[in-house]
Amino acid sequence: MKTIALRFSDGFATSEGTIIEHQKQIELNGYVWYGKLGSRVSDKVCKQILENKKPRILLIHSGKMARYWAYIDKIIKETPPLCDIPEYYRNQNEKFNTWFRVYDIKEADRNIMSSCRVVSSGTPLSVASKSSMSPYFIIEYDEGGSNDD
Template sequence: MRTIALRYAENFAPNEGTIAAHQQVIDAIGYVWYGKLGNPISDKVAGEILQSQDPMILLIHSGAQGRYWAHIEGIQRAMPTDGIPSYYRGMAEKFKCWFKVYAFEKASKNVMGQCVVASSQKLLTSASRYSMSPYFIIEYTEE
């Protein structure tokens, strides 16, 4: 499966953390928009992700062990009008790409060893250590 891996941090998150804050919105309305700072992913990559049988992206906690699959049903560049966590409100215009998430799933501990970065053909485990890139286009193979 071809998808992306996005780094995330807790810099702006509320005390409960990024994933928990997003999960609260899912629990309330059935989905949440997860924003990506910086440049959006390309339309081509977005299309490839959404064509998967179960579209999802991998979220990697920078500097920690948290790894989550975000199951998605949409990708857009326009800022959503609803379904975003309240802590995003003051900075939502900084996000240039939005993923409509309907479920989070904790990824296996070795998930990064199952992902190959498309551009370098290196395992995500090593590529993410030596790169400052906020996201990677990956090929994921389940064991």
């Protein structure tokens, strides 16, 4: 499976945190839009993600051990309706250039970073993420034998 791993922090979020705020929106609407700051994810990579059996992206909490799979069904480049994104970043939506429609968020296996390889280098994500400040990585993940469905 080819997808991306995105770093996130709770810098924008309320005291409850990014994941909780997104979960609340999922409970309300059945989905939420998760925005990626900065440069857009290429159309080619977006297409590869959506071609997976269960499209998802990996969310890496910067500076913490928490990792989450965000299950998605759509990717867009324009800002979605503001009522479909968490309130805490509605007034900063122009900073986000790729949006993922998330319908479920689950905590990933604690060793997930070692199971993913960065496509450009073949390096395990656990190593690459420590030596790079990149906000996202294109990764390959072998789903065989994992509890992450």
